[in-house]
Amino acid sequence: MKSKKQESVTLDAPAEKIKEFENSSDFANYFCTYGFLYHQKQMLTDKVRMQSYYKSIFNNESCFADKVVLDVGTGSGILAIWAAQAGASKVYAVEATGVANQARKLVAANNLEDKIVVIQAKMEEVILPEKVDIIISEWMGYFLLRESMLDSVIYARDKWLKQGGAMYPSHATMFLAPITYEEEVSNKYKDYLSAMDGWVEFLEDTKASFGVDMSCLTGSFQKEQEEYYLQTSQWAALSPSNLIGEGVIIKDIDILTCNLDSIKSVNSELKMKINNATRFCGFVGWFDVVFRGSPQNPTSSVITLSTSPYIGYTHWGQQCFLLHPPTRVKKDDVIEGNIKIVRRKDNQRLLNIQITHTVIWSKDGAPRRAQTNTYQMD
Numbered sequence: 001m002k003s004k005k006q007e008s009v010t011l012d013a014p015a016e017k018i019k020e021f022e023n024s025s026d027f028a029n030y031f032c033t034y035g036f037l038y039h040q041k042q043m044l045t046d047k048v049r050m051q052s053y054y055k056s057i058f059n060n061e062s063c064f065a066d067k068v069v070l071d072v073g074t075g076s077g078i079l080a081i082w083a084a085q086a087g088a089s090k091v092y093a094v095e096a097t098g099v100a101n102q103a104r105k106l107v108a109a110n111n112l113e114d115k116i117v118v119i120q121a122k123m124e125e126v127i128l129p130e131k132v133d134i135i136i137s138e139w140m141g142y143f144l145l146r147e148s149m150l151d152s153v154i155y156a157r158d159k160w161l162k163q164g165g166a167m168y169p170s171h172a173t174m175f176l177a178p179i180t181y182e183e184e185v186s187n188k189y190k191d192y193l194s195a196m197d198g199w200v201e202f203l204e205d206t207k208a209s210f211g212v213d214m215s216c217l218t219g220s221f222q223k224e225q226e227e228y229y230l231q232t233s234q235w236a237a238l239s240p241s242n243l244i245g246e247g248v249i250i251k252d253i254d255i256l257t258c259n260l261d262s263i264k265s266v267n268s269e270l271k272m273k274i275n276n277a278t279r280f281c282g283f284v285g286w287f288d289v290v291f292r293g294s295p296q297n298p299t300s301s302v303i304t305l306s307t308s309p310y311i312g313y314t315h316w317g318q319q320c321f322l323l324h325p326p327t328r329v330k331k332d333d334v335i336e337g338n339i340k341i342v343r344r345k346d347n348q349r350l351l352n353i354q355i356t357h358t359v360i361w362s363k364d365g366a367p368r369r370a371q372t373n374t375y376q377m378d
Helices: 004-011 015-022 025-029 031-035 037-044 047-058 078-085 100-109 150-160 182-210 215-230
Strands: 068-072 090-095 116-120 132-136 161-168 171-179 234-236 248-254 265-273 278-293 298-306 318-329 334-343 351-360 371-377
Touching (some): 031 037, 047 078, 047 161, 068 078, 068 150, 078 116, 078 132, 090 100, 100 116, 132 150, 171 265, 182 234, 182 278, 182 318, 248 265, 318 371
Parallel strands (some): 068 132, 090 116, 132 161
Antiparallel strands (some): 171 248, 234 318, 265 334, 278 318, 351 371
16 A cells, blocks of 8 residues: 555656746746745635635535545645545645645644645646545636636546536636726826826937937837726726626636636626716626535535625735726616627736727717727736
8 A cells, every 4th residue: 555655746747747847938927926825825814715615615514524525726735624624535635836845734734644635736637546526626816717727627627527526616707897996097097197208208318318219119119008007907906885887797607517618708798787977987897606516416505705896805806997088977877888808819827808888878878989998917
């Protein structure tokens, strides 16, 4: 019979494979930050996140009793530890980065080495000795789909989850709502103008000091600054007072059955009723995930993790898509339009968002001019 140490080493990716992965662009662009404890701490101190996952496990201990669990992207190992404490007979905790070594320390310190096997490897390269009853993962990125980690969860589900097995979380929903946020709109526009003023000073100084006229580059510089200050989504922790209409669902995901093609893009019609007269400054997006297990192994207690402005702080916050300039709206005006979300071609873990909208006046039902805005989500 293999020792615990031998089993862990056997399931890890080969050292040369780990080295190759750590030299990859995907590691540099995404995975590398998750290897640091300061980043893990940011997530571990998010009380909404922690309490939701804790309740989803310990309010449903009977679902974990004697089950085999796979934790995709275990990080510090906290979800794997909770699953074992709730009664799982075996937990495979997969982590691509070197923080897997910290997870092993935590597992040992909590006397769970006989139940938890920490595996350092990309999920797509892991070979488990058995299929699992439950997959648990905290895979959600900003506005749910940034980072594209759900791809790895779907891979794990299709390859390693038993028929009828459960997913934690099992469902996800994306929302979009109209907002007022005048201070931030003003600040971003001031930053943009300041950058352009600085460019003019640079042109004058370069020509006077070095005899070179660089004004031909003004158009390119201006485009860069517009993209950075005016066409990039903003992380925010909004309050309900920022909302000027109800959130509408733009995407529902059943994590038990979805496939890769269904999550690579979002294309949704929008219709939002304004609830008070104010300045319409843009849109805010957030998500909820729900823990229902599976039809064959349902949770007795359904837990929802929400990142909406009604919940308070989470490290995900919300994503704001601001308008420059804002538009004056009145109560019962309607915003109609469309949102399209696609992965960036240069980095599939980042997103491009296009929102087309028209404000329909409540006074006479007349539409204003349609407006289309494109945003980067870095």
